[in-house]
Amino acid sequence: MIGIQNLTKISDHEWEIPQSFRADMRVPVRIFATQRLLEQIMDDKSLEQAVNAATLPGLVGNVVIMPDMHQGYGFPIGAVAATEFPRGVISPGGIGYDVNCGIRLLASSIELEAALPHLDALATLLNKYCPSGVGVKGVVRVNVPELERVLREGSRWALKNGYASEQDLARTEEGGCLEGAYPAKVSDRAKQRGRQQIGSVGAGNHFVEVDVVESIFDSETAAVFGLRTGCLAVQIHCGSRGLGHQVCTDYVQSFQSAVQRYGIELPDRELVCAPMDSPEGQAYLGAMRAAANFAFANRQLLAHSARRAFEEIFAGKLKGWELRQVYDIAHNMGKIETHEIDGQRIKVCVHRKGATRAFGPGSPDLPPEYQSTGQPVLVPGSMGTASWVLAGTEMSMARSFGSCCHGAGRVMSRSKAKHEIRGDDLRRELEGRGIKVRAGSMPGLAEEAPSAYKDVDAVVETVTAADIARKVARLRPVAVVKG
Amino acid sequence: MGFEEIVHTADWALRVWADNLEGLFAEAARGMYALSGANQAEGPKVKRTFETQAQDAESLLVAFLSELVYALEQEGVIFDEFDVQVEGTKLKVEMSGAPILSLTKAIKAVTYHNLQVRPTARGYEVEIVFDV
Numbered sequence: 011m012i013g014i015q016n017l018t019k020i021s022d023h024e025w026e027i028p029q030s031f032r033a034d035m036r037v038p039v040r041i042f043a044t045q046r047l048l049e050q051i052m053d054d055k056s057l058e059q060a061v062n063a064a065t066l067p068g069l070v071g072n073v074v075i076m077p078d079m080h081q082g083y084g085f086p087i088g089a090v091a092a093t094e095f096p097r098g099v100i101s102p103g104g105i106g107y108d109v110n111c112g113i114r115l116l117a118s119s120i121e122l123e124a125a126l127p128h129l130d131a132l133a134t135l136l137n138k139y140c141p142s143g144v145g146v147k148g149v150v151r152v153n154v155p156e157l158e159r160v161l162r163e164g165s166r167w168a169l170k171n172g173y174a175s176e177q178d179l180a181r182t183e184e185g186g187c188l189e190g191a192y193p194a195k196v197s198d199r200a201k202q203r204g205r206q207q208i209g210s211v212g213a214g215n216h217f218v219e220v221d222v223v224e225s226i227f228d229s230e231t232a233a234v235f236g237l238r239t240g241c242l243a244v245q246i247h248c249g250s251r252g253l254g255h256q257v258c259t260d261y262v263q264s265f266q267s268a269v270q271r272y273g274i275e276l277p278d279r280e281l282v283c284a285p286m287d288s289p290e291g292q293a294y295l296g297a298m299r300a301a302a303n304f305a306f307a308n309r310q311l312l313a314h315s316a317r318r319a320f321e322e323i324f325a326g327k328l329k330g331w332e333l334r335q336v337y338d339i340a341h342n343m344g345k346i347e348t349h350e351i352d353g354q355r356i357k358v359c360v361h362r363k364g365a366t367r368a369f370g371p372g373s374p375d376l377p378p379e380y381q382s383t384g385q386p387v388l389v390p391g392s393m394g395t396a397s398w399v400l401a402g403t404e405m406s407m408a409r410s411f412g413s414c415c416h417g418a419g420r421v422m423s424r425s426k427a428k429h430e431i432r433g434d435d436l437r438r439e440l441e442g443r444g445i446k447v448r449a450g451s452m453p454g455l456a457e458e459a460p461s462a463y464k465d466v467d468a469v470v471e472t473v474t475a476a477d478i479a480r481k482v483a484r485l486r487p488v489a490v491v492k493g
Numbered sequence: 494m495g496f497e498e499i500v501h502t503a504d505w506a507l508r509v510w511a512d513n514l515e516g517l518f519a520e521a522a523r524g525m526y527a528l529s530g531a532n533q534a535e536g537p538k539v540k541r542t543f544e545t546q547a548q549d550a551e552s553l554l555v556a557f558l559s560e561l562v563y564a565l566e567q568e569g570v571i572f573d574e575f576d577v578q579v580e581g582t583k584l585k586v587e588m589s590g591a592p593i594l595s596l597t598k599a600i601k602a603v604t605y606h607n608l609q610v611r612p613t614a615r616g617y618e619v620e621i622v623f624d625v
Binding site: 054056080081082084087103107108144145199202203212213252255256258259262266267270278279282420421422424425451453454493 | 552598599
């Protein structure tokens with residue numbers, strides 16, 4: 011077990027596990043956390059998993075851990091690890107089963123006060139148009155050739171089919187389409203799982219949520235992002251559904267023998283990996299990008315569904331109901347990017363597992379309107395608490411491979427939450443605070459109770475104190491749709 | 494033989510034990526269905542044979558449980574009777590089941606995290622972490 015005595019304190023918000031901690035580490039681990047946040051995760055295996063992640067061949071810089079970290083499998087959740095391209099490895103388990111799980115934020119000019127009489131009907135319609143829960147099908151079902159177009163084109167497919175605007179794509183990470191997707195490397199099983207699920211939320215911690223912009227910390231940036239105090243916004247949290255899970259399952263399985271072929275020794279079989287320039291690494295890259303494109307299209311379809319609900323409820327009654335995209339960002343992804351390490355600019359594969367890309371001002375990957383502000387960084391809190399909109403900084407480029415936290419981070423196991431919290435009670439409590447809840451499963455709702463998570467404000471205080479992001483706005487939920 | 498849920502912060506984990514490898518595989522399947530709250534409907538039995546080959550018992554176990562995850566999600570079938578044969582790196586399972594009546598929890602994937610099929614004084618034991 012790793013204790014606080016094994017960590018070197020860099021500042022009140024940054025700690026290091028030195029490379030000398032364990033013989034098989036190839037780089038140090040840097041953790042952004044306060045002592046209090048660190049103490050919350052000492053009971054689980056997050057830090058041991060962070061040390062395991064630091065053993066991957068070809069790592070550069072540090073493995074970076076965010077303050078919302080918690081135990082995962084293979085990598086901890088909240089980890090960023092960069093391997094040198096193309097000789098370093100890519101690890102499917104270091105990206106996760108839900109490839110391109112991410113967050114989309116849409117903003118409106120509807121004031122909460124005016125919307126209040128319609129919130130109940132809005133929650134019901136969002137629940138109808140954004141299918142969620144165990145085993146649900148999506149709003150669009152496609153055959154395999156059409157699915158392969160989705161896998162190649164991502165949100166561009168949605169644009170061609172009338173589900174997206176040019177601005178949506180410009181305000182999506184990578185324009186909603188990763189180049190180099192190779193549908194032929196996605197198994198038939200994955201395709202079968204995916205072809206009926208486009209435009210569905212799924213279960214677990216995924217949701218569609220209506221929020222009100224409660225407070226603004228940087229009015230200039232908030233104005234650029236289209237966020238107005240007191241107005242409604244929508245967050246969509248989901249990923250690549252069964253397709254992404256099957257892609258990861260297939261490659262974690264096939265890489266079990268690849269590590270033997272390449273003589274790679276690892277402390278955990280979930281970390282299996284292959285050099286990016288190997289046939290195995292190339293195949294996974296092509297399949298992972300295809301799954302990522304599926305997820306971009308999925309969130310785009312859900313945005314389309316949310317717009318449909320807003321139009322039906324508010325059109326003709328209130329002005330400013332149009333939902334404009336603020337941004338769409340992945341937090342489970344492997345990306346080839348160029349970063350400066352020890353004064354040299356090098357191409358790396360940044361594995362972000364439960365960590366959000368957070369590019370600073372001036373990045374060529376951002377649309378023109380965000381060049382001066384930096385990228386919107388979307389940090390959903392636990393259900394019923396608060397969510398944050400931050401902006402990427404120059405420091406995030408220097409210290410965390412242009413990455414930031416992705417949420418509040420769990421502290422309580424699902425089994426404990428299920429035993430300690432009753433879904434019905436939680437729903438009543440949330441409704442009592444004016445939050446409309448539409449949930450398919452009461453035990454599922456209980457597992458996602460706010461008390462099962464860390465304090466998102468403490469997480470955000472940490473990343474902003476470490477200067478890897480800055481505060482723009484805080485959102486408060488008013489309606490939640492969950493599976 | 495048996496199974497019990499063990500604590501994991503973000504996902505679901507099971508400890509499974511049995512007198513032999515064959516029993517361990519069948520019990521792992523039952524444990525996974527129990528975690529997902531799966532109930533069978535009345536109806537005609539569905540029969541299936543699953544055969545695979547992999548480098549070791551852990552890979553065979555992940556392949557088998559992943560097959561069940563797929564059958565559950567795509568075909569809506571839950572199996573409850575298993576005739577398991579493990580011979581070295583080969584696995585053959587003849588199983589029968591029925592359609593789902595209800596399901597409370599989606600198990601989305603079976604992980605290799607710290608996966609180790611261990612011989613014990615009474616047979617075999619394994620801990621499995623599922624992505625949910």
